[in-house]
Amino acid sequence: MASHFSGVLQLTDLDDFITPSQECVKPVKVEKKQGKSVAKIQIEEDGSYIQINQDGGKQKLEKAKITLNDCLACSGCITSAESVLITQQSHEELLKVLQNNKSSATEKKVVVVSVSPQSRASLAARYDLSSTEAGRRLTSFFKGLGVHHVFDTTFSRTFSLLESQREFVERFQRKEQDKTSLPMMTSACPGWICYAEKTHGDFVLPYISTTRSPQQMMGSLVKGYFAEQRGLSPEQIYHVAVMPCFDKKLEASRSDFYMDQPQTREVDCVITSGEVQQMLEERDVSLNNVEPVPLDTVFSNVYGDEYLSHAGSGSGGYLHHVFSYAAKHLFGEEVKELTYKTLKNKDFQEVTLEKDGVVLLCFASTYGFRNIQNLVQKLKRGKSPYHFVEVMACPSGCLNGGGQLKALPGQNQKELLQKVEAIYRAERPLLPEENNSVAELYQSWLRSVGEERAKELLRTQYHTVEKMKNGLTMKW
Numbered sequence: 218m219a220s221h222f223s224g225v226l227q228l229t230d231l232d233d234f235i236t237p238s239q240e241c242v243k244p245v246k247v248e249k250k251q252g253k254s255v256a257k258i259q260i261e262e263d264g265s266y267i268q269i270n271q272d273g274g275k276q277k278l279e280k281a282k283i284t285l286n287d288c289l290a291c292s293g294c295i296t297s298a299e300s301v302l303i304t305q306q307s308h309e310e311l312l313k314v315l316q317n318n319k320s321s322a323t324e325k326k327v328v329v330v331s332v333s334p335q336s337r338a339s340l341a342a343r344y345d346l347s348s349t350e351a352g353r354r355l356t357s358f359f360k361g362l363g364v365h366h367v368f369d370t371t372f373s374r375t376f377s378l379l380e381s382q383r384e385f386v387e388r389f390q391r392k393e394q395d396k397t398s399l400p401m402m403t404s405a406c407p408g409w410i411c412y413a414e415k416t417h418g419d420f421v422l423p424y425i426s427t428t429r430s431p432q433q434m435m436g437s438l439v440k441g442y443f444a445e446q447r448g449l450s451p452e453q454i455y456h457v458a459v460m461p462c463f464d465k466k467l468e469a470s471r472s473d474f475y476m477d478q479p480q481t482r483e484v485d486c487v488i489t490s491g492e493v494q495q496m497l498e499e500r501d502v503s504l505n506n507v508e509p510v511p512l513d514t515v516f517s518n519v520y521g522d523e524y525l526s527h528a529g530s531g532s533g534g535y536l537h538h539v540f541s542y543a544a545k546h547l548f549g550e551e552v553k554e555l556t557y558k559t560l561k562n563k564d565f566q567e568v569t570l571e572k573d574g575v576v577l578l579c580f581a582s583t584y585g586f587r588n589i590q591n592l593v594q595k596l597k598r599g600k601s602p603y604h605f606v607e608v609m610a611c612p613s614g615c616l617n618g619g620g621q622l623k624a625l626p627g628q629n630q631k632e633l634l635q636k637v638e639a640i641y642r643a644e645r646p647l648l649p650e651e652n653n654s655v656a657e658l659y660q661s662w663l664r665s666v667g668e669e670r671a672k673e674l675l676r677t678q679y680h681t682v683e684k685m686k687n688g689l690t691m692k693w
Contacts, residue, residue, distance in 0.1 A: 306466040308492040314455050315363040326455040327447070330359050331368045331435045331516075334526060335461040336490035338641040339621040342633060343494065344504040348640050349523045353509035355493070358502070360510065369517035370458070371526055373438055374431035374533055377405065378649040379659075380675050381428045381535055382542040385605055389547060397423035400596070400603040403535045405430040407468035408610030409589065410679060417593060418681035424596070427676040431533065432458050432465055433474055436483025437674040438516055440476060442662045452481040460487055461618030464610065473677050489620025518647065526644035529555075530582060532614035536568065536607040538649060540580050543605075544570050548577050557582075564588055564612055580605045585612035616641060 268276045311328075318325045332355060334348065341351035356367040381403070388398040404410060404426040413421045429437070435458065440451040458465065468474075469484040476483060497504060511522065518525040529537025537555055544550040550570060557566045564584035570577045581603045583592045589608060595601045611617050616637050624630040649655070663671040 306469070306487050308488045308496050310486050311455075311457050311488065312362075312496075318363055327366075327449060327453055328364045328455045328457070329366045329368065329439050329443070330364050330457045330459060331370050331373070331432070331439070331484075332459040333370045333431070333461060333615075334524070334641060334644070335531065335615045335618065335621070335637075336459045336493065337524075338531075338616065338637045339461060339490040340493060340504060341640045342636045343622050346504065348644050349512075350509065351504065352512055352524055354504050354507040356512060357510040358497070358504070358507050361507075364457075366515065367513050368435065368439070368515065369512075369519070369524060370431045370435050371518040371524065372516045372652075372655070373435035374527065375518070375649045375652045375655045376434045376438075376675060377428055377431050377533070378527065378535065378538045379655070381426055382539050382649070384426055384428055385539050385543055386546055389543065389604065400424060400601055400606050401426050402606045402608050403533075404428060404677070404679075405533055405535065406462075406464070406609045406611075406615075408462065408464040409608045411464065411467060412586075412589070412610070414679055414681060420597065421593060422679045422681065425679055427678060429675055429677050430468065432460060432468060432484060432487070433677065434675065435516070436469075436474060438658075440479075440481065440483045441674060442658065443516065451476055451479040451483075454481075455485050456483065457486045457488060458484050459490065459493055461490055461615050461621045462611070463489060463620050465489075465620075490618075490622055491620055494622055518652070520645070520647075524644050525647040526641070527649065528646040530607065530614055531616035531638055531641050532582075532584075532607065532609045536580050536582050536605065539605055540568055540570070540578065543578055548572065550577075561591075562588070564614075565591075576602075578605075579603050580607075582607040582609075584609045584614050586610065 268278055270276065314326055314328060318328070332352070337348050337351050337355065340346075340355065341348050344351065346354070352369070359367050385401050388395075388401050392399050402409075402421075402425050407430070410425070413425060436456065439456045440454060444451050444454055458469065466487045469482060469487045474483045475481075512519050512524070527534040527538065529535070540555060541552045544552045548570065550572070552570070555568050557568055559566050564582075565588045566582045568578075568580045570579075579602050581592075583589055583606055589610070592601070592606060592608070609615060611619065613634060617634055621637070622633075624633045663674070666674070
């Protein structure tokens with residue numbers, strides 16, 4: 218059974234599927250004392266661990282439950298039974314909160330759903346709708362369930378693009394003093410980040426952009442600025458992100474995105490495009506039959522009654538916007554159109570800026586595990602020619618994420634992806650610098666909280682994670 222997580226996390230061809238009746242556990246460490254022999258561990262038929270001491274005495278060891286923070290994302294258990302591990306990252310959890318809102322007079326939450334444009338395009342393709350029309354009907358569907366606000370993560374992605382542009386220029390200008398400043402690699406894909414942290418650690422992490430992904434930018438906006446404007450505490454809001462990728466569940470669970478003071482996550486729950494479709498099917502509802510409503514304009518890239526997008530790839534357009542910005546601000550060159558050169562395959566492409574025969578900028582987009590491995594190996598051998606790399610775990614990027622809707626029987630998956638891409642690209646693009654709503658927030662919100670706090674809200678950090686923890690391997 219194929220893993221629902223991104224291809225970059227499927228490190229073997231083994232089918233380690235576990236059923237919902239099995240638990241995901243790791244053995245408790247047995248301390249070895251100096252001068253004494255180590256106790257033996259016996260595994261019982263029920264899977265429990267028994268410690269047999271030197272004197273023959275037996276002691277049942279506690280089983281340590283695996284949390285999302287312990288998870289190595291090895292793909293062994295993350296299959297169609299992902300609920301074994303991710304019990305609080307599912308559409309059932311959202312429905313529980315909505316039901317509690319209806320039945321409780323005091324413990325009500327303000328429910329906010331942030332929808333990614335890739336998920337919107339995937340659902341639009343299933344129902345032969347435009348992206349905006351699908352957005353209107355999804356807004357209607359969610360609000361019919363009791364959701365209060367439906368936002369668009371293209372809005373928060375504008376923050377990510379602007380921050381990525383600035384971060385790249387900062388890194389480029391210090392490249393002579395800091396050899397790990399370039400190439401700057403994007404950080405929006407949690408599958409890639411998980412792989413980098415747990416496989417290449419300290420070597421790769423300094424190269425990765427510290428800019429938050431659109432999902433976690435929206436987390437900052439919703440639990441920060443929006444809560445403040447509505448007179449709410451962050452824990453009074455239940456924030457759900459609809460994403461094209463199961464790996465986003467792991468991203469939302471990172472301790473870096475947990476707010477200690479109010480004790481709440483910035484994104485409480487992540488559901489995939491496929492899970493939204495499941496919600497529709499469970500209610501015997503077709504999106505075609507849902508009455509459309511006006512789009513929410515707060516935290517949404519909306520002009521008139523239509524969604525706006527960003528130019529570039531279906532994974533956010535990071536390469537496109539950072540390249541154009543860097544060419545202008547570093548070299549005074551206006552780049553109207555980017556020319557992509559395909560290398561070994563369509564998921565590995567280059568863009569260069571040359572002047573008088575000298576390469577000023579060399580950018581690349583690298584999608585899929587095989588291309589990522591090649592990129593990292595070049596970097597380790599000191600042979601990477603790039604200043605910036607847009608890295609995505611899934612082949613063909615986010616529009617082909619593991620959480621997107623799959624082809625129906627008799628439907629070709631490749632043709633479906635082409636349809637999703639066409640719907641996504643049909644949205645009119647808007648330059649990040651021309652988004653007045655975002656510019657106003659930079660002035661009113663981020664300037665008011667101070668430079669250090671603004672950095673916390675827009676940036677993040679990464680951590681080396683060893684597959685051996687305290688001398689133990691994980692048991693699945």
